[in-house]
Amino acid sequence: AQSVTQPDIHITVSEGASLELRCNYSYGATPYLFWYVQSPGQGLQLLLKYFSGDTLVQGIKGFEAEFKRSQSSFNLRKPSVHWSDAAEYFCAARDDYKLSFGAGTTVTVRA
């Protein structure tokens, strides 16, 4: 079955430290891949997306993600986390026209 997995439910990181959020997908072919961020009580904001081409994708707010076909992964990274990055992060894959979401990773930033 097609699925998106985010292995980490909750990550705590110190402000200024680096952050990596994991995402794995299970699809027959490479789907289109997305990372969204959700602040409490808010909708989802698109951080970045991968369709094809360069496997390192740059997004907004200093985030980047790397697509690795061999590992079926699309991990999100940020070199230096800010307190405002505390939020819920969702990885998603698009097959045909539907998006399938991972369970989400909650990021807590400590001072």
Add this chain to the structure above:
Amino acid sequence: GAVVSQHPSRVICKSGTSVKIECRSLDFQATTMFWYRQFPKQSLMLMATSNEGSKATYEQGVEKDKFLINHASLTLSTLTVTSAHPEDSSFYICSAGTSGEQETQYFGPGTRLLVL
């Protein structure tokens, strides 16, 4: 660009009443709009997909007579929760898709529904 709005942001209603939620794409035309439901601390669950001028496609397990979707124009879709009950209380989020092969969904800010 690619801004999606939802109205209202929060609604409280009595059991048995109907509630309408609007979703608008403000700066682009959305051929397809999507409605999701999100329970606390959980991911988004797709409820239905609506295309302008045609009937919505509902996901398995979603009652189409309970959740009425209308997509009257390329910038507006509405979700009506009919005869709402407390178990319908949830966070409802819409998204609008840009057209073409590289279609991307842009999400609204969500509507918090509380049914008393």
